[in-house]
Amino acid sequence: MLLFYDRLKSLVVDSHKSFNQIERELGYPRNALANYRLGKEPSAKRLAEIADYFDVTTEYLLGKGDDYNYKKAQLLFEYLSQEKKQNLLNYIEARLDEVTRFEQERVSLNVEQFVHKDADTWVFQPSDKIVRFPRQELPDDYDVIFELVNEALQPAIPSMNGDLVFIKFTEKPLKEGILSFSLEANQLAKLVTNDDRVLYLSYLGTDDAEASEELSGKVVKVYRSQEVLS
Structure with a gap:
């Protein structure tokens, strides 16, 4: 089972931000998040705040669930430029149309x-x-x-x-x-x-x-x- 810090580190990397930047945005002291690498877990209040910040469940942060792929995809999508976002959406739409034609084919x-x-x-x-x-x-x-x-x-x-x-x-x-x-x-x-x-x-x-x-x-x-x- 993944530890809290493993999940936290993965979320930080996917957000393309640093621990210090996220700590500032959450109003936490410096290294408040980074120090969880020592194996400690946050209080219930802080756990809920971190989960809300990354838009994941507390169960996911504690390594009790894996429902995160959708969020990771969303983070990656938001990181794209507007042009690349549109190109990706056009590609997805074309693929969906192709699948629909295939399914309807006789x-x-x-x-x-x-x-x-x-x-x-x-x-x-x-x-x-x-x-x-x-x-x-x-x-x-x-x-x-x-x-x-x-x-x-x-x-x-x-x-x-x-x-x-x-x-x-x-x-x-x-x-x-x-x-x-x-x-x-x-x-x-x-x-x-x-x-x-x-x-x-x-x-x-x-x-x-x-x-x-x-x-x-x-x-x-x-x-x-x-x-x-x-």
Whole structure:
């Protein structure tokens, strides 16, 4: 833990003033602040005065907190000339605009389509569809994107027509091209592939521990079409 003098010295250096100058401004005797290097701590009254002078908390001065970075940045900013201040503000504004444009940018994604056939089966349908998707909404990692067409995956879930399902595979296909992945708690889904092509997606409502051990992938996230793709 930093001692009071360590924090005080850091604040004095950042202020670009001397100990003597600050002592005069606070109305303290000469070396009143510098003598804290001997390891003593100030009285509660003087501690509050010093904290108020540097616009920090007493906890920070006593080494019990680290909420000072914002104040250090403010001190450095105030030390700049007016021209440099404006140049810095212009740079920050340009960077913020760049980040905003990046977050709002949409990227082109190729999606596989599954068409609902019965209560728990979705059949693969060849598709060259490309979706414009918000970059900031993309998962960090995924292997394939499925677009669900028509009804819900199960009656309890509202219609998922047009929703995108991002899936990350965790290992190679099992059992002659069958991929299992977790959809929700105690629910599995299976993908059947042939020659590296997905044939169908089947929903399985189960809490079978043995089936869970076969998982070779997981749904990274489901994006609702009406919320994301509008």
